[in-house]
Amino acid sequence: MFAADSHSLELCYNGLSLPFKMADIISTVEFNYSGELLATGDKGGRVVIFQREQESKNRLLSRGEYNVYSTFQSHEPEFDYLKSLEIEEKINKIRWLPQQNAAHFLLSANDKTIKLWKISERDKRAEGYNLKDEDGRLRDQFRITTLRVPVLMPMDLMVEASPRRIFANAHTYHINSISVNSDYETYLSADDLRINLWHLEITDRSFNIVDIKPANMEELTEVITAAECHPHQCNVFVYSSSKGTIRLCDMRAAALCDRHSKFFEEPEDPSSRSFFSEIISSISDVKFSHSGRYMMTRDYLSVKVWDLNMENRPVETYQVHEYLRSKLCSLYENDCIFDKFECCWNGSDSAIMTGSYNNFFRMFDRNTRRDITLEASRENSKPRAMLKPRKVCTGGKRKKDEISVDSLDFNKKILHTAWHPKENVIAVAATNNLYIFQDKIN
Amino acid sequence: MFSKGTKRKFSDGDEEISAESLVGARVASSYSLQRQSLLDMSLIKLQLCHMLVEPNLCRSVLIANTVRQIQEEMTHDGSWHMVTEAFCNPGQSPSERLVATEVLCRSREQDAEPKLFSVISYEGCREEEVVADETLCSVSVSDTVSDVCLAGRMGQCWEKSELSGVERDEEALEDSSLGSGEDEEIDTEDEASTKSPKTTGQVFGTFEIKNGSPGPDSALEELFSDVDTSYYDLDTMLTGMQSAPKMGPYDLLDSLAPSHSSPTIVSTPKCRSDLNELDHIMEIIVGS
Numbered sequence: 001m002f003a004a005d006s007h008s009l010e011l012c013y014n015g016l017s018l019p020f021k022m023a024d025i026i027s028t029v030e031f032n033y034s035g036e037l038l039a040t041g042d043k044g045g046r047v048v049i050f051q052r053e054q055e056s057k058n059r060l061l062s063r064g065e066y067n068v069y070s071t072f073q074s075h076e077p078e079f080d081y082l083k084s085l086e087i088e089e090k091i092n093k094i095r096w097l098p099q100q101n102a103a104h105f106l107l108s109a110n111d112k113t114i115k116l117w118k119i120s121e122r123d124k125r126a127e128g129y130n131l132k133d134e135d136g137r138l139r140d141q142f143r144i145t146t147l148r149v150p151v152l153m154p155m156d157l158m159v160e161a162s163p164r165r166i167f168a169n170a171h172t173y174h175i176n177s178i179s180v181n182s183d184y185e186t187y188l189s190a191d192d193l194r195i196n197l198w199h200l201e202i203t204d205r206s207f208n209i210v211d212i213k214p215a216n217m218e219e220l221t222e223v224i225t226a227a228e229c230h231p232h233q234c235n236v237f238v239y240s241s242s243k244g245t246i247r248l249c250d251m252r253a254a255a256l257c258d259r260h261s262k263f264f265e266e267p268e269d270p271s272s273r274s275f276f277s278e279i280i281s282s283i284s285d286v287k288f289s290h291s292g293r294y295m296m297t298r299d300y301l302s303v304k305v306w307d308l309n310m311e312n313r314p315v316e317t318y319q320v321h322e323y324l325r326s327k328l329c330s331l332y333e334n335d336c337i338f339d340k341f342e343c344c345w346n347g348s349d350s351a352i353m354t355g356s357y358n359n360f361f362r363m364f365d366r367n368t369r370r371d372i373t374l375e376a377s378r379e380n381s382k383p384r385a386m387l388k389p390r391k392v393c394t395g396g397k398r399k400k401d402e403i404s405v406d407s408l409d410f411n412k413k414i415l416h417t418a419w420h421p422k423e424n425v426i427a428v429a430a431t432n433n434l435y436i437f438q439d440k441i442n
Numbered sequence: 443m444f445s446k447g448t449k450r451k452f453s454d455g456d457e458e459i460s461a462e463s464l465v466g467a468r469v470a471s472s473y474s475l476q477r478q479s480l481l482d483m484s485l486i487k488l489q490l491c492h493m494l495v496e497p498n499l500c501r502s503v504l505i506a507n508t509v510r511q512i513q514e515e516m517t518h519d520g521s522w523h524m525v526t527e528a529f530c531n532p533g534q535s536p537s538e539r540l541v542a543t544e545v546l547c548r549s550r551e552q553d554a555e556p557k558l559f560s561v562i563s564y565e566g567c568r569e570e571e572v573v574a575d576e577t578l579c580s581v582s583v584s585d586t587v588s589d590v591c592l593a594g595r596m597g598q599c600w601e602k603s604e605l606s607g608v609e610r611d612e613e614a615l616e617d618s619s620l621g622s623g624e625d626e627e628i629d630t631e632d633e634a635s636t637k638s639p640k641t642t643g644q645v646f647g648t649f650e651i652k653n654g655s656p657g658p659d660s661a662l663e664e665l666f667s668d669v670d671t672s673y674y675d676l677d678t679m680l681t682g683m684q685s686a687p688k689m690g691p692y693d694l695l696d697s698l699a700p701s702h703s704s705p706t707i708v709s710t711p712k713c714r715s716d717l718n719e720l721d722h723i724m725e726i727i728v729g730s
Binding site: 085086088111173174192193220221222223225242275276278279282329332333335338 | 504512
């Protein structure tokens with residue numbers, strides 16, 4: 001993943017002088033399949049897409065910056081009249097579709113509605129119409145003396161985003177995940193209690209494939225927290241729960257996949273049991289590896305890698321911020337314990353990344369077992385300067401450059417990160433700011 | 443209590459053991475204080491999430507599970523047993539305490555709604571007046587209240603989303619407005635609790651619905667809808683007290699919880715009259 005002979009994981013800025021400051025809190029970040037485009041969704045329902053510049057010979061130290069490519073309003077706030085509640089326009093998830101023609105397609109979802117957007121470029125326009133002049137006004141019929149063929153003239157590049165499908169009214173509860181199937185025809189959407197399967201062409205119908213809503217809502221003790229389709233097997237998907245379990249389902253088995261094919265759960269360590277055990281075991285994100293052999297889950301304090309062939313325990317566990325274990329009561333009080341952190345794989349599945357507090361994010365190299373903590377902040381980041389590894393002091397004497405647990409800013413949380421599918425370029429969302437880093441170029 | 447200077451007749455070993463047991467007792471009471479404070483915090487969170495425009499279901503479920511966990515532990519501890527024995531219907535076995543929530547709430551059916559107004563008005567009473575004997579009054583009442591309120595509150599939390607489930611279902615769209623009486627109760631009542639003062643007609647409309655015969659499972663919601671409707675007492679509305687912090691069973695709990703009160707020992711007669719008033723509250727809640 002990183003330079004093989006380096007003793008420490010290193011990253012340096014990619015040449016963008018400053019991180020992008022967005023108008024609103026970023027709520028999702030996602031690279032497309034080629035990594036050329038990076039989409040972000042925010043709390044205000046906007047989607048901003050960045051495009052990578054072509055590599056230029058002038059910039060030796062940079063492999064190509066990301067610049068704003070398109071901005072559009074995906075979702076608007078809605079009002080549910082029956083409940084007298086507002087439906088937030090915040091974008092919960094964006095997922096790209098694989099590119100099949102010149103246009104790009106992505107799915108964006110808020111709490112209730114999923115939209116398919118087409119992003120296309122227009123760099124030519126037709127000139128020389130017969131019936132209307134350049135302004136668009138109808139030409140005087142007497143003036144038309146000859147017949148001409150309009151010609152396509154180049155124009156300034158215009159990027160248009162248009163909603164092609166709107167998938168609505170299928171979710172009673174808040175949508176937490178969407179995932180495109182490997183057949184590129186269907187996708188699933190999951191809310192707290194149900195998972196639906198959609199066809200990309202059909203908006204007025206969806207199949208309910210998982211329903212964990214109890215007959216009596218007072219018996220509700222578990223909700224769905226995330227769901228994802230298998231990257232290669234279009235009949236397989238997983239969903240995680242608030243009790244720290246993951247269920248793998250096979251859509252060939254039955255129309256309603258309430259009975260799982262595999263059930264992943266790590267037995268609880270009785271010595272560390274507390275009243276918060278269940279809350280911190282709640283899984284906030286689940287991601288398949290690119291290979292499809294493993295999956296990764298993020299709970300409050302750790303990231304776990306599971307082998308799909310072994311259900312009784314994960315094969316790897318990485319502690320993200322174990323120093324918070326003694327602070328769980330305060331974190332429960334200020335609600336931070338309910339923060340939903342995401343996690344992601346790198347393109348080769350050799351490393352994983354996830355966020356933490358104080359604008360820290362963590363990367364773990366699965367092969368060397370090395371890990372690093374980095375900070376996404378304007379003060380500490382200069383263009384083309386290496387990011388300094390950070391360390392949290394857990395007790396005793398605090399060394400220079402270390403930060404103590406009590407000084408951590410719990411309002412600065414990195415919940416969303418994304419890794420380029422092929423290169424060591426990462427996108428980190430810190431509240432309103434989007435940071436894009438790349439690893440050091442030899 | 444032991445003090446360092448106290449000399450005892452017996453050997454030093456005995457004193458050490460006593461010291462240990464003292465430490466143990468301190469740890470145990472500190473643990474139960476922490477547990478109580480966690481329970482209070484959780485109940486407040488559940489109440490707040492009920493007040494929020496759109497409660498986060500995952501968070502609510504996790505908090506509710508935590509409360510259940512604490513309840514179960516307190517039941518096994520015996521601290522729950524003492525609570526419910528003091529105030530609940532005799533004849534209910536301790537093991538049924540958790541299940542008893544429903545029973546307690548159901549038995550409310552016979553009671554008329556306006557009685558709960560006195561519970562709310564009781565809130566004005568400062569905790570020092572009410573909490574006299576820590577071990578009996580405050581702990582027990584608060585726990586019982588929480589016991590009573592818990593299932594209903596959770597039901598309420600889910601019911602909000604549940605209601606939207608009824609609406610969203612396209613087939614049932616026509617029926618959703620008619621719905622079951624309880625859903626409608628919750629809807630109007632929740633609406634009222636989160637919006638500015640409603641018109642008089644709506645307030646009384648709410649009351650009308652309340653008087654309808656509730657189904658077997660509606661008792662829980664009914665308990666809370668009754669509590670909430672006290673906000674829409676005409677006086678409250680007109681005097682603009684709507685803006686006052688929203689009151690619910692957990693506010694009562696708050697004022698009674700031992701963690702909030704300073705351990706002042708009040709004279710016995712006052713304690714007794716306070717006990718009577720607590721009895722009164724419990725009667726209302728339990729509906730005996």
